[in-house]
Amino acid sequence: MIERAAAGPLRRLVVLRHAKSARPEGVADHERPLAARGRRDAPAAGRALADMDCLPGLALCSTAVRARRTWELAAAQWGTPPPVRFDPRLYHADVPGLLDVIRETPAEVETLLLVGHNPGLEDLVLTLADDGLDDTLDRVRAKFPTSAVAVLDWRGAAWRDLVPGGALLTSVAVPRGRR
Numbered sequence: 001m002i003e004r005a006a007a008g009p010l011r012r013l014v015v016l017r018h019a020k021s022a023r024p025e026g027v028a029d030h031e032r033p034l035a036a037r038g039r040r041d042a043p044a045a046g047r048a049l050a051d052m053d054c055l056p057g058l059a060l061c062s063t064a065v066r067a068r069r070t071w072e073l074a075a076a077q078w079g080t081p082p083p084v085r086f087d088p089r090l091y092h093a094d095v096p097g098l099l100d101v102i103r104e105t106p107a108e109v110e111t112l113l114l115v116g117h118n119p120g121l122e123d124l125v126l127t128l129a130d131d132g133l134d135d136t137l138d139r140v141r142a143k144f145p146t147s148a149v150a151v152l153d154w155r156g157a158a159w160r161d162l163v164p165g166g167a168l169l170t171s172v173a174v175p176r177g178r179r
Helices: 036-051 065-075 095-102 120-128 136-142
Strands: 010-017 058-061 084-086 111-116 129-132 149-155 167-173
Touching: 010 036, 010 120, 036 065, 036 149, 058 065, 065 084, 065 111, 095 111, 095 120, 111 120, 120 129, 120 136, 120 149, 120 167, 129 136, 136 167
Parallel strands: 010 111, 058 084, 058 111, 129 167
Antiparallel strands: 010 149, 149 167
16 A cells, blocks of 8 residues: 555545446437436435435536436435536546546535546546555456445545545445335
């Protein structure tokens, strides 16, 4: 594990992969809705974030229908949802693109939620985490399924300071709703 200098406040990046989507015939990828399982799992993800004390000060969300609906259902589980920014750059973004968007986050935001897609989100978690608690890194390497939540902690004066290998993966969860 790389030793991290305590340069700035503790910050938390919460990464949420959109819930399970449907694949209706004739519907463009960007417009795909959530499947029944996704409509059950997205609220469970919101409850899990509250239980993990990971409610964000700001959410950044892909403009894809399945990501926006995941955000809406998850955030509906909280008393007062934070502001959200729907950013088209998050749709099918790679790690450099995701980092560009994250680094624009205002410094006063301590916990940031990112709602998007694989493989970008899984790659982002593995790129940012220099280490993980317990088996978290192995779990992400094995699979980062729909509705998966990864929590990365790091210290920095501003989000523009977040660098590859600069975070600790503290938690991974895959919340599932009841039928």
